[in-house]
Amino acid sequence: MRIAICVKEVPDPSAEKRIDEGTNRLVRAGENTLNPYDRHAIEAAVRIKEGPAPDTEITVVTVGPESAARSVDRALAQGGDRSVHVADEAAAGSDLLGTARILAAALRRDQYDLILLGQQAADAECYVMAGLVAELLELPCVTQAASIEVGDGSVTVKRQVETGYDTVRAQTPCVVSVSDAINDPRYPPLPAIMGAKKKPHEVLALADLGVDPASVGAAGAGTRVGGLSKPEGRGDTVLIEDDGTAAEKIIEFLVEKKVVA
Amino acid sequence: MAGIAVLCELQGGQVAKGSLGVLEEAARLGAAIGEPVTAVVTGSGLDDAALADLGAHGAATVVAADDPRLGAGLAQPVVDACAAAQEAGQYRYWLAGASIMTADAMAGLAARLGAGIVIDAVELVADGSDLVTRRSGLGDSVLAHCGFATPVGVVVTRANSFAPTEGATGSAPVERIQPSFRSWSEGVELVGHEDAEDSGPDIGAADVLVAGGRGLGDAGGFAMIEDCAAAFGGAVAATRAVVDAGWYPYSAQVGQTGKTVSPKLYIACGISGAIQHKVGMQGSGTIVAINKDKNAPIFDYADLGVVGDLHDIVPKLAELVRARG
Numbered sequence: 001m002r003i004a005i006c007v008k009e010v011p012d013p014s015a016e017k018r019i020d021e022g023t024n025r026l027v028r029a030g031e032n033t034l035n036p037y038d039r040h041a042i043e044a045a046v047r048i049k050e051g052p053a054p055d056t057e058i059t060v061v062t063v064g065p066e067s068a069a070r071s072v073d074r075a076l077a078q079g080g081d082r083s084v085h086v087a088d089e090a091a092a093g094s095d096l097l098g099t100a101r102i103l104a105a106a107l108r109r110d111q112y113d114l115i116l117l118g119q120q121a122a123d124a125e126c127y128v129m130a131g132l133v134a135e136l137l138e139l140p141c142v143t144q145a146a147s148i149e150v151g152d153g154s155v156t157v158k159r160q161v162e163t164g165y166d167t168v169r170a171q172t173p174c175v176v177s178v179s180d181a182i183n184d185p186r187y188p189p190l191p192a193i194m195g196a197k198k199k200p201h202e203v204l205a206l207a208d209l210g211v212d213p214a215s216v217g218a219a220g221a222g223t224r225v226g227g228l229s230k231p232e233g234r235g236d237t238v239l240i241e242d243d244g245t246a247a248e249k250i251i252e253f254l255v256e257k258k259v260v261a
Numbered sequence: 262m263a264g265i266a267v268l269c270e271l272q273g274g275q276v277a278k279g280s281l282g283v284l285e286e287a288a289r290l291g292a293a294i295g296e297p298v299t300a301v302v303t304g305s306g307l308d309d310a311a312l313a314d315l316g317a318h319g320a321a322t323v324v325a326a327d328d329p330r331l332g333a334g335l336a337q338p339v340v341d342a343c344a345a346a347q348e349a350g351q352y353r354y355w356l357a358g359a360s361i362m363t364a365d366a367m368a369g370l371a372a373r374l375g376a377g378i379v380i381d382a383v384e385l386v387a388d389g390s391d392l393v394t395r396r397s398g399l400g401d402s403v404l405a406h407c408g409f410a411t412p413v414g415v416v417v418t419r420a421n422s423f424a425p426t427e428g429a430t431g432s433a434p435v436e437r438i439q440p441s442f443r444s445w446s447e448g449v450e451l452v453g454h455e456d457a458e459d460s461g462p463d464i465g466a467a468d469v470l471v472a473g474g475r476g477l478g479d480a481g482g483f484a485m486i487e488d489c490a491a492a493f494g495g496a497v498a499a500t501r502a503v504v505d506a507g508w509y510p511y512s513a514q515v516g517q518t519g520k521t522v523s524p525k526l527y528i529a530c531g532i533s534g535a536i537q538h539k540v541g542m543q544g545s546g547t548i549v550a551i552n553k554d555k556n557a558p559i560f561d562y563a564d565l566g567v568v569g570d571l572h573d574i575v576p577k578l579a580e581l582v583r584a585r586g
Contacts, residue, residue: 222377
Protein backbone atom coordinates (compact mmCIF):
# COMPACT_ATOMS: atom_id res chain seq x y z
CA MET A 1 0.00 0.00 0.00
CA ARG A 2 1.01 3.62 -0.30
CA ILE A 3 1.27 5.53 2.94
CA ALA A 4 1.91 9.25 3.35
CA ILE A 5 2.95 10.71 6.69
CA CYS A 6 2.52 14.42 7.30
CA VAL A 7 5.33 15.65 9.52
CA LYS A 8 6.29 19.01 10.95
CA GLU A 9 9.52 20.53 12.10
CA VAL A 10 9.09 22.24 15.46
CA PRO A 11 11.40 24.29 17.66
CA ASP A 12 13.31 22.19 20.15
CA PRO A 13 11.04 22.31 23.21
CA SER A 14 14.07 22.82 25.45
CA ALA A 15 15.27 25.87 23.51
CA GLU A 16 13.99 29.26 24.55
CA LYS A 17 11.04 30.27 22.38
CA ARG A 18 9.60 33.67 21.85
CA ILE A 19 7.06 35.41 19.68
CA ASP A 20 8.27 38.24 17.48
CA GLU A 21 6.40 41.31 18.66
CA GLY A 22 6.50 42.87 15.19
CA THR A 23 4.94 39.96 13.30
CA ASN A 24 3.33 38.05 16.20
CA ARG A 25 4.85 34.88 14.76
CA LEU A 26 6.78 32.22 16.60
CA VAL A 27 10.50 32.81 16.18
CA ARG A 28 11.80 29.54 14.80
CA ALA A 29 15.45 30.46 14.83
CA GLY A 30 17.77 28.16 16.71
CA GLU A 31 17.54 24.40 17.11
CA ASN A 32 14.63 22.67 15.44
CA THR A 33 13.54 19.08 15.64
CA LEU A 34 11.05 16.62 14.16
CA ASN A 35 7.74 16.88 16.01
CA PRO A 36 8.03 14.04 18.56
CA TYR A 37 4.39 12.98 18.07
CA ASP A 38 5.07 12.39 14.35
CA ARG A 39 7.51 9.63 15.27
CA HIS A 40 4.56 7.50 16.41
CA ALA A 41 2.96 7.89 12.96
CA ILE A 42 6.18 6.86 11.21
CA GLU A 43 6.54 3.86 13.51
CA ALA A 44 2.94 2.85 12.78
CA ALA A 45 3.66 2.95 9.03
CA VAL A 46 6.90 0.99 9.44
CA ARG A 47 5.06 -1.71 11.39
CA ILE A 48 2.50 -2.03 8.57
CA LYS A 49 5.38 -2.44 6.13
CA GLU A 50 7.16 -4.97 8.35
CA GLY A 51 3.93 -6.87 8.95
CA PRO A 52 0.82 -7.18 6.81
CA ALA A 53 1.87 -5.13 3.76
CA PRO A 54 5.58 -5.61 2.89
CA ASP A 55 5.23 -3.86 -0.48
CA THR A 56 4.32 -0.60 1.27
CA GLU A 57 5.93 2.65 0.14
CA ILE A 58 6.19 5.32 2.83
CA THR A 59 6.29 8.98 1.77
CA VAL A 60 7.13 11.74 4.22
CA VAL A 61 5.31 15.00 3.42
CA THR A 62 6.05 18.35 5.02
CA VAL A 63 5.48 22.08 4.64
CA GLY A 64 8.24 24.30 5.94
CA PRO A 65 11.33 26.31 5.14
CA GLU A 66 14.26 24.64 3.36
CA SER A 67 15.97 24.16 6.71
CA ALA A 68 13.23 21.67 7.62
CA ALA A 69 15.04 19.19 5.35
CA ARG A 70 16.92 18.03 8.42
CA SER A 71 13.71 16.87 10.07
CA VAL A 72 12.59 15.26 6.80
CA ASP A 73 15.83 13.24 6.82
CA ARG A 74 15.21 12.34 10.44
CA ALA A 75 11.74 11.02 9.48
CA LEU A 76 13.17 9.11 6.51
CA ALA A 77 15.82 7.57 8.74
CA GLN A 78 13.07 6.16 10.92
CA GLY A 79 11.65 4.29 7.96
CA GLY A 80 10.42 6.53 5.12
CA ASP A 81 11.18 5.73 1.48
CA ARG A 82 10.86 9.16 -0.13
CA SER A 83 9.92 12.71 0.75
CA VAL A 84 7.82 15.56 -0.59
CA HIS A 85 8.79 18.91 0.93
CA VAL A 86 6.85 22.06 0.10
CA ALA A 87 9.23 24.96 0.71
CA ASP A 88 8.03 28.37 -0.43
CA GLU A 89 8.45 31.77 1.17
CA ALA A 90 4.82 32.56 0.38
CA ALA A 91 3.83 29.72 2.74
CA ALA A 92 5.42 31.44 5.74
CA GLY A 93 2.88 32.64 8.27
CA SER A 94 0.27 30.07 7.19
CA ASP A 95 -2.37 29.41 9.81
CA LEU A 96 -3.96 25.99 10.37
CA LEU A 97 -6.24 26.22 7.33
CA GLY A 98 -3.42 27.53 5.12
CA THR A 99 -1.10 24.71 6.16
CA ALA A 100 -3.89 22.19 5.57
CA ARG A 101 -4.48 23.59 2.06
CA ILE A 102 -0.81 23.15 1.16
CA LEU A 103 -0.62 19.64 2.64
CA ALA A 104 -3.83 18.66 0.82
CA ALA A 105 -2.43 19.93 -2.48
CA ALA A 106 0.80 17.99 -1.96
CA LEU A 107 -1.14 14.83 -1.03
CA ARG A 108 -3.44 15.14 -4.06
CA ARG A 109 -0.50 14.68 -6.46
CA ASP A 110 -0.24 11.00 -5.60
CA GLN A 111 -2.72 8.26 -4.80
CA TYR A 112 -2.22 7.26 -1.18
CA ASP A 113 -4.18 4.52 0.55
CA LEU A 114 -3.46 5.84 4.01
CA ILE A 115 -2.45 9.30 5.20
CA LEU A 116 -1.05 9.33 8.73
CA LEU A 117 -0.38 12.18 11.15
CA GLY A 118 0.78 12.42 14.75
CA GLN A 119 -1.84 13.36 17.34
CA GLN A 120 -0.63 16.94 17.67
CA ALA A 121 2.22 19.31 16.92
CA ALA A 122 4.43 19.87 19.95
CA ASP A 123 4.92 23.59 19.33
CA ALA A 124 1.43 24.99 18.78
CA GLU A 125 -0.35 21.99 20.32
CA CYS A 126 -2.46 21.73 17.19
CA TYR A 127 -4.53 18.54 17.19
CA VAL A 128 -6.93 19.29 14.31
CA MET A 129 -4.71 19.00 11.22
CA ALA A 130 -6.07 15.52 10.36
CA GLY A 131 -9.66 16.79 10.37
CA LEU A 132 -8.77 19.79 8.20
CA VAL A 133 -6.76 17.80 5.65
CA ALA A 134 -9.35 14.99 5.43
CA GLU A 135 -12.18 17.40 4.69
CA LEU A 136 -10.16 19.24 2.01
CA LEU A 137 -9.32 15.87 0.42
CA GLU A 138 -12.91 14.64 0.91
CA LEU A 139 -11.67 11.51 2.68
CA PRO A 140 -12.86 9.58 5.74
CA CYS A 141 -10.98 10.52 8.90
CA VAL A 142 -10.21 8.87 12.23
CA THR A 143 -8.17 10.62 14.91
CA GLN A 144 -6.35 9.48 18.06
CA ALA A 145 -5.81 5.90 16.88
CA ALA A 146 -4.43 3.61 19.62
CA SER A 147 -4.10 0.74 17.14
CA ILE A 148 -4.45 0.29 13.37
CA GLU A 149 -5.25 -2.97 11.66
CA VAL A 150 -4.99 -2.99 7.89
CA GLY A 151 -7.74 -4.87 6.03
CA ASP A 152 -8.83 -5.19 2.43
CA GLY A 153 -10.06 -1.75 1.40
CA SER A 154 -10.36 -0.55 4.99
CA VAL A 155 -8.49 0.00 8.22
CA THR A 156 -9.83 -0.86 11.67
CA VAL A 157 -8.87 1.52 14.43
CA LYS A 158 -9.28 1.35 18.17
CA ARG A 159 -9.41 4.71 19.90
CA GLN A 160 -10.14 6.03 23.33
CA VAL A 161 -13.04 8.47 23.61
CA GLU A 162 -14.61 10.15 26.65
CA THR A 163 -16.87 7.19 27.40
CA GLY A 164 -14.43 4.34 26.80
CA TYR A 165 -13.02 2.64 23.72
CA ASP A 166 -14.50 2.79 20.22
CA THR A 167 -13.56 0.46 17.41
CA VAL A 168 -14.18 2.05 14.02
CA ARG A 169 -13.67 0.88 10.47
CA ALA A 170 -12.66 3.44 7.84
CA GLN A 171 -12.70 2.82 4.11
CA THR A 172 -9.38 3.53 2.42
CA PRO A 173 -8.13 5.89 1.20
CA CYS A 174 -8.48 7.68 4.50
CA VAL A 175 -6.72 9.99 6.95
CA VAL A 176 -5.73 8.68 10.40
CA SER A 177 -4.00 10.52 13.22
CA VAL A 178 -2.31 8.28 15.77
CA SER A 179 -2.13 8.78 19.52
CA ASP A 180 1.11 8.49 21.45
CA ALA A 181 -0.33 5.28 22.91
CA ILE A 182 -0.04 3.41 19.61
CA ASN A 183 3.61 2.37 19.85
CA ASP A 184 7.04 3.10 21.22
CA PRO A 185 8.98 4.55 18.28
CA ARG A 186 12.42 3.12 17.60
CA TYR A 187 15.46 5.31 17.32
CA PRO A 188 17.04 4.85 13.91
CA PRO A 189 20.47 3.21 13.81
CA LEU A 190 23.40 5.26 12.49
CA PRO A 191 23.47 3.71 8.97
CA ALA A 192 19.77 4.62 8.53
CA ILE A 193 20.54 8.21 9.54
CA MET A 194 23.44 8.31 7.07
CA GLY A 195 21.31 6.72 4.34
CA ALA A 196 18.35 9.09 4.67
CA LYS A 197 19.96 11.83 2.59
CA LYS A 198 20.30 9.45 -0.37
CA LYS A 199 16.59 8.64 -0.51
CA PRO A 200 14.52 10.46 -3.17
CA HIS A 201 13.65 14.00 -2.07
CA GLU A 202 11.26 16.22 -3.95
CA VAL A 203 11.24 19.91 -3.06
CA LEU A 204 8.25 21.80 -4.44
CA ALA A 205 7.01 25.38 -4.60
CA LEU A 206 3.37 26.43 -4.29
CA ALA A 207 3.26 26.99 -8.07
CA ASP A 208 4.19 23.32 -8.62
CA LEU A 209 1.06 22.37 -6.68
CA GLY A 210 -1.24 24.95 -8.24
CA VAL A 211 -1.81 26.57 -4.85
CA ASP A 212 -2.82 30.23 -5.05
CA PRO A 213 -0.31 32.06 -2.80
CA ALA A 214 -3.11 34.44 -1.76
CA SER A 215 -4.99 31.50 -0.15
CA VAL A 216 -2.13 30.56 2.17
CA GLY A 217 0.71 32.15 4.12
CA ALA A 218 0.29 35.31 6.13
CA ALA A 219 -1.73 36.88 3.30
CA GLY A 220 -4.33 34.11 3.20
CA ALA A 221 -4.61 33.46 6.93
CA GLY A 222 -8.17 33.26 8.25
CA THR A 223 -6.98 34.15 11.73
CA ARG A 224 -5.27 37.35 12.81
CA VAL A 225 -3.11 37.73 15.88
CA GLY A 226 -3.82 41.22 17.16
CA GLY A 227 -1.69 41.20 20.28
CA LEU A 228 -0.13 39.21 23.05
CA SER A 229 -0.48 39.18 26.79
CA LYS A 230 0.96 37.34 29.73
CA PRO A 231 -1.40 34.79 31.26
CA GLU A 232 -1.94 34.62 34.98
CA GLY A 233 -0.75 31.52 36.65
CA ARG A 234 2.45 29.57 36.70
CA GLY A 235 5.80 31.31 36.77
CA ASP A 236 8.89 30.00 35.04
CA THR A 237 9.95 26.40 35.34
CA VAL A 238 12.97 25.73 37.54
CA LEU A 239 14.85 23.16 35.45
CA ILE A 240 17.63 21.04 36.96
CA GLU A 241 19.68 18.11 35.71
CA ASP A 242 20.10 15.17 38.04
CA ASP A 243 23.64 15.08 39.40
CA GLY A 244 22.76 12.36 41.89
CA THR A 245 21.02 14.73 44.31
CA ALA A 246 17.76 15.34 42.41
CA ALA A 247 15.59 13.68 45.08
CA GLU A 248 17.07 15.98 47.76
CA LYS A 249 16.52 19.00 45.52
CA ILE A 250 12.89 18.04 44.93
CA ILE A 251 12.35 17.87 48.71
CA GLU A 252 14.08 21.26 49.20
CA PHE A 253 11.85 22.76 46.51
CA LEU A 254 8.68 21.31 48.07
CA VAL A 255 9.68 22.53 51.53
CA GLU A 256 10.37 26.00 50.16
CA LYS A 257 6.94 25.96 48.45
CA LYS A 258 5.44 24.72 51.74
CA VAL A 259 3.99 21.69 49.95
CA VAL A 260 5.67 19.36 52.43
CA ALA A 261 6.45 20.19 56.03
CA MET B 262 -23.50 36.58 8.79
CA ALA B 263 -25.14 36.92 12.17
CA GLY B 264 -25.17 35.10 15.45
CA ILE B 265 -23.06 32.59 17.32
CA ALA B 266 -23.61 28.85 16.94
CA VAL B 267 -22.40 26.51 19.69
CA LEU B 268 -21.98 22.83 18.90
CA CYS B 269 -23.30 20.98 21.94
CA GLU B 270 -22.22 17.40 22.37
CA LEU B 271 -24.26 14.61 23.90
CA GLN B 272 -22.33 12.21 26.14
CA GLY B 273 -24.32 9.34 27.56
CA GLY B 274 -27.58 10.96 26.41
CA GLN B 275 -26.93 14.25 28.24
CA VAL B 276 -25.48 17.48 26.90
CA ALA B 277 -21.85 17.47 28.09
CA LYS B 278 -20.99 19.89 30.90
CA GLY B 279 -18.21 21.33 28.78
CA SER B 280 -20.76 22.19 26.07
CA LEU B 281 -23.06 23.89 28.60
CA GLY B 282 -20.15 25.97 29.92
CA VAL B 283 -19.23 27.15 26.43
CA LEU B 284 -22.89 27.89 25.68
CA GLU B 285 -23.10 30.16 28.74
CA GLU B 286 -19.84 31.86 27.81
CA ALA B 287 -21.19 32.39 24.27
CA ALA B 288 -24.33 33.97 25.70
CA ARG B 289 -22.27 36.44 27.77
CA LEU B 290 -20.17 37.27 24.75
CA GLY B 291 -23.19 37.42 22.42
CA ALA B 292 -24.81 40.00 24.70
CA ALA B 293 -21.63 42.11 24.51
CA ILE B 294 -21.27 42.00 20.72
CA GLY B 295 -24.98 41.98 19.92
CA GLU B 296 -25.22 38.45 18.48
CA PRO B 297 -27.87 35.88 19.46
CA VAL B 298 -26.74 32.37 20.41
CA THR B 299 -27.95 29.15 18.83
CA ALA B 300 -27.23 25.75 20.35
CA VAL B 301 -26.69 23.08 17.69
CA VAL B 302 -27.27 19.52 18.87
CA THR B 303 -26.71 16.41 16.80
CA GLY B 304 -27.72 12.86 17.61
CA SER B 305 -30.16 10.05 17.05
CA GLY B 306 -33.60 10.00 18.70
CA LEU B 307 -33.31 13.47 20.25
CA ASP B 308 -35.91 14.61 22.76
CA ASP B 309 -37.24 18.13 22.01
CA ALA B 310 -38.25 18.78 25.63
CA ALA B 311 -34.71 18.09 26.88
CA LEU B 312 -33.24 20.25 24.10
CA ALA B 313 -35.52 23.19 24.98
CA ASP B 314 -33.83 23.23 28.40
CA LEU B 315 -30.68 24.55 26.72
CA GLY B 316 -32.46 27.90 26.95
CA ALA B 317 -31.45 27.80 30.62
CA HIS B 318 -27.80 27.99 29.57
CA GLY B 319 -28.12 30.91 27.19
CA ALA B 320 -29.43 29.49 23.91
CA ALA B 321 -31.97 31.76 22.19
CA THR B 322 -32.72 28.95 19.74
CA VAL B 323 -31.88 25.27 19.56
CA VAL B 324 -31.21 23.65 16.19
CA ALA B 325 -31.42 19.86 16.24
CA ALA B 326 -30.19 17.44 13.61
CA ASP B 327 -31.59 13.97 14.27
CA ASP B 328 -30.41 11.02 12.22
CA PRO B 329 -29.14 7.50 12.95
CA ARG B 330 -25.84 8.47 11.32
CA LEU B 331 -25.38 11.12 14.02
CA GLY B 332 -25.76 8.67 16.87
CA ALA B 333 -22.36 6.98 16.79
CA GLY B 334 -20.24 9.87 18.05
CA LEU B 335 -18.34 10.12 14.76
CA ALA B 336 -17.22 13.59 13.73
CA GLN B 337 -17.70 13.71 9.97
CA PRO B 338 -21.51 13.30 9.87
CA VAL B 339 -21.58 16.11 12.45
CA VAL B 340 -19.66 18.30 9.97
CA ASP B 341 -22.55 17.74 7.53
CA ALA B 342 -25.07 18.63 10.23
CA CYS B 343 -23.19 21.82 11.14
CA ALA B 344 -22.88 22.73 7.46
CA ALA B 345 -26.67 22.34 7.09
CA ALA B 346 -27.20 24.54 10.17
CA GLN B 347 -24.78 27.09 8.72
CA GLU B 348 -26.65 27.17 5.43
CA ALA B 349 -29.90 27.92 7.25
CA GLY B 350 -28.51 30.25 9.94
CA GLN B 351 -25.49 31.98 8.31
CA TYR B 352 -23.72 32.27 11.66
CA ARG B 353 -20.69 34.51 12.13
CA TYR B 354 -19.02 32.31 14.70
CA TRP B 355 -18.98 28.63 15.62
CA LEU B 356 -17.83 27.58 19.08
CA ALA B 357 -17.29 24.21 20.73
CA GLY B 358 -15.62 23.01 23.90
CA ALA B 359 -12.86 20.59 22.96
CA SER B 360 -13.64 16.90 23.01
CA ILE B 361 -12.46 14.09 20.77
CA MET B 362 -15.53 14.52 18.56
CA THR B 363 -16.10 18.28 18.61
CA ALA B 364 -12.50 19.22 17.77
CA ASP B 365 -12.61 17.02 14.67
CA ALA B 366 -16.06 18.29 13.69
CA MET B 367 -15.01 21.94 13.99
CA ALA B 368 -11.86 21.23 11.94
CA GLY B 369 -13.98 19.66 9.20
CA LEU B 370 -16.44 22.55 9.28
CA ALA B 371 -13.66 25.16 9.05
CA ALA B 372 -12.18 23.35 6.05
CA ARG B 373 -15.62 23.04 4.40
CA LEU B 374 -16.43 26.75 4.93
CA GLY B 375 -12.91 28.09 4.30
CA ALA B 376 -13.17 29.62 7.76
CA GLY B 377 -10.31 30.57 10.04
CA ILE B 378 -10.03 28.25 13.03
CA VAL B 379 -8.57 28.89 16.48
CA ILE B 380 -8.02 25.93 18.79
CA ASP B 381 -7.13 25.75 22.47
CA ALA B 382 -8.82 29.09 23.22
CA VAL B 383 -8.95 29.72 26.96
CA GLU B 384 -10.82 33.04 26.97
CA LEU B 385 -13.37 34.71 24.69
CA VAL B 386 -13.43 38.50 24.61
CA ALA B 387 -15.62 41.12 22.90
CA ASP B 388 -13.70 43.64 20.82
CA GLY B 389 -16.29 46.15 19.62
CA SER B 390 -18.69 43.96 17.66
CA ASP B 391 -16.11 41.24 17.08
CA LEU B 392 -15.14 38.12 18.96
CA VAL B 393 -11.48 37.79 19.85
CA THR B 394 -10.05 34.64 21.39
CA ARG B 395 -7.19 34.35 23.83
CA ARG B 396 -5.23 31.35 22.69
CA SER B 397 -2.63 29.87 24.95
CA GLY B 398 0.82 29.37 23.46
CA LEU B 399 4.43 28.45 24.13
CA GLY B 400 3.66 26.11 26.97
CA ASP B 401 1.08 28.53 28.39
CA SER B 402 3.66 31.30 28.76
CA VAL B 403 1.83 33.66 26.42
CA LEU B 404 -1.75 34.39 25.35
CA ALA B 405 -2.16 35.26 21.67
CA HIS B 406 -5.17 37.45 20.92
CA CYS B 407 -6.61 35.77 17.85
CA GLY B 408 -9.41 37.24 15.75
CA PHE B 409 -10.70 36.35 12.31
CA ALA B 410 -10.16 37.63 8.77
CA THR B 411 -12.77 35.31 7.25
CA PRO B 412 -16.56 35.94 7.23
CA VAL B 413 -17.01 32.95 9.55
CA GLY B 414 -14.73 32.15 12.49
CA VAL B 415 -14.48 28.74 14.20
CA VAL B 416 -13.28 28.37 17.79
CA VAL B 417 -12.47 25.24 19.81
CA THR B 418 -12.02 26.11 23.47
CA ARG B 419 -9.68 24.20 25.77
CA ALA B 420 -11.46 21.45 27.68
CA ASN B 421 -12.60 22.46 31.16
CA SER B 422 -12.18 26.19 30.51
CA PHE B 423 -15.80 27.15 31.18
CA ALA B 424 -17.99 25.63 33.88
CA PRO B 425 -21.81 25.76 33.59
CA THR B 426 -24.19 27.17 36.21
CA GLU B 427 -25.98 24.57 38.31
CA GLY B 428 -29.76 24.72 38.62
CA ALA B 429 -30.39 27.32 35.87
CA THR B 430 -33.86 27.34 34.31
CA GLY B 431 -35.18 28.56 30.98
CA SER B 432 -36.48 27.32 27.66
CA ALA B 433 -35.72 27.90 23.99
CA PRO B 434 -37.62 27.01 20.81
CA VAL B 435 -36.30 23.93 18.99
CA GLU B 436 -35.97 23.82 15.20
CA ARG B 437 -35.17 20.61 13.35
CA ILE B 438 -32.95 20.40 10.30
CA GLN B 439 -32.10 17.47 8.03
CA PRO B 440 -28.48 17.37 6.84
CA SER B 441 -27.44 15.75 3.58
CA PHE B 442 -24.51 13.45 4.19
CA ARG B 443 -21.38 13.45 2.03
CA SER B 444 -19.99 10.16 0.78
CA TRP B 445 -16.72 10.54 2.72
CA SER B 446 -18.61 11.32 5.92
CA GLU B 447 -20.16 7.89 5.66
CA GLY B 448 -16.77 6.24 5.13
CA VAL B 449 -16.23 5.55 8.83
CA GLU B 450 -18.45 3.19 10.81
CA LEU B 451 -18.53 2.37 14.49
CA VAL B 452 -18.11 -1.39 14.81
CA GLY B 453 -17.63 -1.75 18.55
CA HIS B 454 -17.66 0.10 21.86
CA GLU B 455 -16.54 -0.86 25.34
CA ASP B 456 -17.36 1.31 28.29
CA ALA B 457 -14.31 2.14 30.32
CA GLU B 458 -13.98 0.22 33.56
CA ASP B 459 -14.05 2.88 36.27
CA SER B 460 -14.03 1.08 39.58
CA GLY B 461 -10.66 2.04 41.10
CA PRO B 462 -9.93 4.50 43.91
CA ASP B 463 -11.11 8.09 43.55
CA ILE B 464 -7.93 9.92 42.61
CA GLY B 465 -9.83 13.24 42.44
CA ALA B 466 -9.78 13.49 46.25
CA ALA B 467 -6.03 12.96 46.76
CA ASP B 468 -3.83 15.89 47.87
CA VAL B 469 -0.79 14.34 46.23
CA LEU B 470 -0.77 12.46 42.93
CA VAL B 471 2.26 10.62 41.64
CA ALA B 472 1.67 9.97 37.95
CA GLY B 473 3.38 7.54 35.60
CA GLY B 474 3.75 7.65 31.82
CA ARG B 475 5.46 5.75 29.04
CA GLY B 476 8.88 6.70 30.43
CA LEU B 477 8.41 4.05 33.14
CA GLY B 478 9.46 1.53 30.51
CA ASP B 479 6.93 -1.14 31.38
CA ALA B 480 3.98 -1.97 33.63
CA GLY B 481 6.38 -3.07 36.39
CA GLY B 482 7.53 0.54 36.74
CA PHE B 483 4.27 1.34 38.50
CA ALA B 484 5.46 -0.51 41.61
CA MET B 485 7.84 2.35 42.40
CA ILE B 486 5.16 4.94 41.55
CA GLU B 487 2.77 3.23 43.99
CA ASP B 488 5.47 3.17 46.66
CA CYS B 489 6.25 6.86 46.17
CA ALA B 490 2.55 7.77 46.25
CA ALA B 491 2.16 5.80 49.49
CA ALA B 492 5.12 7.66 51.01
CA PHE B 493 3.40 10.98 50.26
CA GLY B 494 0.04 9.63 51.49
CA GLY B 495 -1.27 10.22 47.98
CA ALA B 496 -2.64 8.24 45.05
CA VAL B 497 -1.37 7.02 41.67
CA ALA B 498 -2.34 8.61 38.36
CA ALA B 499 -1.55 7.48 34.81
CA THR B 500 -1.50 8.81 31.26
CA ARG B 501 -3.68 7.65 28.40
CA ALA B 502 -0.69 6.05 26.70
CA VAL B 503 0.01 3.65 29.57
CA VAL B 504 -3.69 2.95 30.16
CA ASP B 505 -4.14 2.07 26.49
CA ALA B 506 -1.04 -0.11 26.73
CA GLY B 507 -2.65 -1.99 29.64
CA TRP B 508 -0.02 -0.98 32.23
CA TYR B 509 -2.48 0.62 34.62
CA PRO B 510 -6.29 0.81 35.08
CA TYR B 511 -8.40 3.43 33.33
CA SER B 512 -9.77 4.68 36.66
CA ALA B 513 -6.37 6.31 37.31
CA GLN B 514 -6.19 8.09 33.94
CA VAL B 515 -5.79 11.86 33.98
CA GLY B 516 -6.53 13.88 30.87
CA GLN B 517 -9.14 14.96 28.37
CA THR B 518 -10.47 11.41 28.11
CA GLY B 519 -10.05 10.68 31.77
CA LYS B 520 -10.21 12.58 35.02
CA THR B 521 -9.60 16.24 35.69
CA VAL B 522 -7.63 16.62 38.90
CA SER B 523 -6.23 19.49 40.95
CA PRO B 524 -4.15 18.05 43.81
CA LYS B 525 -1.84 20.24 45.89
CA LEU B 526 1.11 18.36 44.41
CA TYR B 527 1.38 16.52 41.10
CA ILE B 528 4.57 14.57 40.41
CA ALA B 529 4.75 13.56 36.74
CA CYS B 530 7.18 10.69 36.14
CA GLY B 531 8.16 9.80 32.59
CA ILE B 532 5.29 11.82 31.12
CA SER B 533 5.87 13.79 27.92
CA GLY B 534 2.99 16.17 28.61
CA ALA B 535 0.70 16.04 25.58
CA ILE B 536 -2.12 18.58 25.62
CA GLN B 537 -4.66 15.85 26.24
CA HIS B 538 -2.85 15.12 29.53
CA LYS B 539 -2.26 18.77 30.40
CA VAL B 540 -5.94 19.74 30.36
CA GLY B 541 -6.57 17.15 33.05
CA MET B 542 -3.94 18.33 35.53
CA GLN B 543 -3.07 21.95 34.83
CA GLY B 544 -5.11 23.05 37.85
CA SER B 545 -2.69 21.27 40.20
CA GLY B 546 -1.05 23.40 42.91
CA THR B 547 2.59 22.48 42.38
CA ILE B 548 3.78 20.41 39.42
CA VAL B 549 7.07 18.50 39.54
CA ALA B 550 8.15 16.67 36.37
CA ILE B 551 10.84 14.01 36.11
CA ASN B 552 11.82 12.97 32.60
CA LYS B 553 15.05 11.87 30.98
CA ASP B 554 14.14 13.71 27.77
CA LYS B 555 15.00 17.38 28.22
CA ASN B 556 12.72 18.13 25.25
CA ALA B 557 9.57 16.85 26.97
CA PRO B 558 6.78 19.45 26.62
CA ILE B 559 5.83 18.91 30.27
CA PHE B 560 8.87 20.97 31.26
CA ASP B 561 7.07 23.97 29.76
CA TYR B 562 4.43 23.95 32.46
CA ALA B 563 6.04 22.26 35.46
CA ASP B 564 7.10 24.35 38.45
CA LEU B 565 10.14 22.13 38.94
CA GLY B 566 11.55 20.09 36.06
CA VAL B 567 14.13 17.39 36.69
CA VAL B 568 16.05 15.97 33.75
CA GLY B 569 17.14 12.55 34.88
CA ASP B 570 16.36 8.86 35.21
CA LEU B 571 13.18 8.36 37.19
CA HIS B 572 14.33 4.86 38.15
CA ASP B 573 17.07 6.48 40.25
CA ILE B 574 15.11 9.47 41.49
CA VAL B 575 11.64 8.16 42.38
CA PRO B 576 12.68 5.44 44.88
CA LYS B 577 15.08 7.87 46.57
CA LEU B 578 12.36 10.50 46.76
CA ALA B 579 10.04 7.98 48.46
CA GLU B 580 12.81 7.12 50.94
CA LEU B 581 13.46 10.79 51.77
CA VAL B 582 9.77 11.51 52.28
CA ARG B 583 9.47 8.54 54.66
CA ALA B 584 12.58 9.67 56.54
CA ARG B 585 10.93 13.03 57.20
CA GLY B 586 8.00 11.22 58.82
